[in-house]
Amino acid sequence: MRDIFNELSEAIADGDEELSVEEAKKLIDAGVAPLEIFGECIQETLNDVGEKFSRLEIFLPDLMMAGDAVTAVQNELLPLMKGGENRQTQGRVVIGTAYGDLHDIGKNMVSLMLEVNGFEVKDLGVNVGANDFVNAARDFNADIIAISALMLPTMPYMQDTIEIVNADPAMRSKTKIMVGGGPISQAWADEVGADGYSDDAMDAVNMAKKLMEQLKAAS
């Protein structure tokens, strides 16, 4: 990362929204293109934040605050982007906790880690019905549906989502489904036809990247 980005990077890592916007504006005024700010500074900072979290050097609130700071900068920079000059995303993900399951901290960790690693994420929250995942994925034009469950009797509802997507071959060909959470295993994911399984938040990011590669290769 070039030195000119140090202040913005630090402000984001500190989760300081106001200062982050201020530093981003300074860069724009100095003639730095918004895309450069995203590509060279923000993405790299977020990768670093994500790695620190995976080593528990920082914690969920720090991750949340860094995410909020980036959103604030994004809101400031997006109107300045020229047509066609879009921030490159890793992929689009809808994520939520299976129907009947109200546990959200693990899911939130995954959601934030995906965001800080460059994915566009629509978080549907907890207790999400099987059809609601599918409808949200269609509306959001999602590449990946990510479903989490902590309780055994909520797992069949994950399978329902997979079956609903399977029933629409056009959607299935362009949508990957990944699952995770306490009682989920690779064997169960294979059995129900999920495309990916992950053990923790960092693993989920790697799996999402792998699934995006598969989608790109198939298209």
Added chain:
Amino acid sequence: MNTRAQLLDLIDRSLSGSIVSEQDFDMLHVAKAVKRIVKKYDIRLTQPDRFLSTDEDLLDRVWEAAVEFLAECGIYSKDTGRVIQYTKEEILALTATVPSEILMGEGRDQVRCVARKPDSKNPCLNLGGCVGVPVPNQYFEPIMISYLQEPLVDMTSVPTMERFRGRDIRTKSPLEIYAAYDEATRMKEIARRCGREGIHYHGISISVSDIGQLAAGSFMDKRDGMALGVISEFKVDNTILNKLTYGILRDQIIAAYANPIYGGLSGGLPGQILLLCAGMIMCSALLGSETPGTTPTHPMMFCSTTKELLQATNIAFSALAKHSHIMPRLTGTQVGGCGTKTLLYEVLTTAIVATKSGFAYLKGPRPATGVISGVCSGLEARFQGEALHAAAKIDYEQAEHIMQLAYEKYKDDLPNKPYGHPFWEVYDVDTVKPKQFWLDMYNEVKAEAISWGLPMDQL
């Protein structure tokens, strides 16, 4: 404590508290409040090398901080979008009214659960059971027998059936009701056949939503414990309040639990200490649970036996024991599975930290992080009972010494996830006796613990 009047007051507050978005609750009421209060009370690990703290001043600060945090944070009602809030004075007044003694179970299987202190000579009770561990239906009965036949198992809980009569069990559906009924009635029948018909049973494991608990709760005895999980962090919804209302109206023992996630909204270890202590005050004083519980969870290892979690548990619950007569329950979640020494060493540190932090009873073990099919057996519950009895006989410094030795034995194994073997590979399923290799392993670790000074041979 008039729990019915208190319940109505809680419901009223859930309908009249200040309206806050869930996101703001997480960030402002929990995360930022944790940060501020941790700083204000200087909550930190003052003896980083020790598992068992001797810093009395820290315990006083943790208690004060926990009460202040609970008053500031409140409990979020997800269904009404409101914060159920109590003042510090109200929290302290309600805490003073919680019971310090309770009878659990019936008849000759009944046990007396009492508030303990870290130096209490009476052992922490042993709730031997593999709560939440998924098991194939055909092994439910032999697994339960393996626990119920152990004399040092004072109370029990059941594993979670993977399927019900060949069907996936779906929460909020008729199958949840049927499976909950099946769990409660089968558990009672198996206990009767084992000659332990009055044993305290902690359930209903299969009932995630309220409908299973409400439909099958009448098949539990009033001296059984109704499991009631608070949503992390400091949140309830009507599902939880429905269960609570039903339990209180039945005069059933309410076994509420709150499991703060290390690295989550609590941040690091100081925040974890704060939330553990405040969570127990919430469950006990505000939700009316006679025996509140926790299983602090590591976000990468999914266990309660890492060094920092054992340290946090000790400090939080020693503070609770010093300043209240709440009767907390620890649920031990281990990484090691059956047929591994790792599990037994982890059970040792769990049993010692429970005993020397003033817990009333210890639930578990939950081998292989409690999520691997069939990985649980009665032998580790026997080992846990022996360790609990022995730990009550040694002093604090001996306990610290043994924790250091036991932790050294397993710390490097945790990332390797030694999940071990399922029940049918470590027990003869027909005779319900442990296989020789598992018994040998148990005897070796027990002998080693005795050589370290833990008198597991003097029960």
